[in-house]
Amino acid sequence: MKTSQSLKISIFTFILTLIISSTTYAQVGWNPELEKECTEAIAEMKKEAPKLKTYFAEAYGYAIFPKITKAGLGIGGAGGKGLVYRGNTATGESKLGQASIGLQAGGQQFSELIFFEDKAAYDRFTGGKFKFGAQASAVAITEGGAAVAPYQDGVAIFTHVKGGLMYEASVGGQKFTFEPH
Template sequence: MKFLTVLLASSLLAFLPVSANAASAQEIDAKVNQTLKEFYHHSPAGKELARKAVGVLIFPDVIKAGMGIGGEYGEGALRLGGKTAAYYNVASASIGFQLGAQIKSEVLLFMSQEALDKFRNSDGWEAGVDGSVALATVGAGGQIDSNTVQQPIIGFIFSNKGLMYNLSIEGSKITRIDR
């Protein structure tokens, strides 16, 4: 299974620009800052939740590409108290009917210290296995479902056009990287 994951990830890397694989800490931080501005613009309710979160994990550019075999990859930063504490990547692979590419941003809000500690102490954290992520949807008036707000980890997925729906980060592997 591990060989298949490596094979799928390798085929995904063929679709990505070289610069996407080697972003410096400064480049990641600049993209994270811009992504947070966009996130707060698209979701004032998300901004309020982010202020209450004990940690915020931001992936500015998660590139998803596929042609039968697909995958996604992105690099980002964990912010604690508004400052970068560590850098991470997110990756996943899939098999099935798919053709094309898209870029999205992901923001994960850790609402409890316990959820954040479990994430930080893991050696590769998988969404849906190591922790459940409640994806937020914004209803009328910009409000987030009250059940979602009470979850330990809340996720937002968006593009430059706004929040995206019917997407998932289940099965995505998040690993700490050195920058």
Template sequence: MKTLTKNLVRTATVLLVLVLTACGSAKKTSDDLITDASQEKAMIEREHPMMAEYFNSAEGYAIFPNVGKGAYIIGGASGNGVVYDNGNLIGYADLKQVDIGLQLGGKAFVEVLFFETEEALQRFKDGSYEVSANASGVILDKGFSEDLEFQDGVAIVTVPKGGAMAGISVGGQRFEYTPIQ
């Protein structure tokens, strides 16, 4: 039993390292990232027209157009994004997620963080920003018509792109912000 546990932990650790290095946006230029984010924003507004109001009325938002997640008990996700303040590009951000639970598979998705207030946006820009495991997010899917719930001035929206993943897990996300020089 001890050998099985040791092998399972070793396999999960190797998988996590591979996921964190391979997931998310491939090495792209900042122009590619901005283009991807713009295209995903347009898709969200086209397929979910009520979201246009959130993009227009939020103090700011961060959009991660290509987040990749993989898991085998221990999971990880990674992606790069762009940050806007009142519709103006102000910087870039990296997303990292680690979670644990009964989970298996891989998926790709778009993630958007809407900042309701200047204070919420400033907390994000101040450095390492974390979203706890108990933060709730909305998954945009066909027929979505609910209002977003802001917690501490932040609402999280994800849009599935592809893949298959099953399971239940607990974890959190960490973001690093880099202003435009």
């Protein structure tokens, strides 16, 4: 009888612990699949462009968007989500939206990595209303490429094409949101 009651209490405690744990993860926005995708994208980009290691060592923080999907035919758009880090600690999740107009046709997927040179650049991004205008330039990471970009307004941007084909001569911009963990 006591064993049956102890077993019920143990099962109840276990289930309660699972419920509390899953609720806690949902509240802080922990997304293990997104975290895995971010880690894999960073590893791939570092492999393709070893000089990125310097940016990781010296930057105040960074945002990584492991999979951005882009498509267009005259008018285009792109979107994706990623994680924002201060140092090596994830501080929140970010969503990227992009709109463009001009000569464009096709679709592609790519990763985007944004380094924040200092606290001011990081704070602007995590303020939730950060935008890149049409004049923002990114360095495309190619196998064996140099992958060196100067900071502009406190950020350095790198992209890495994952697949697809996109012909483009368009004007557009990117907008980001930020949700802290």
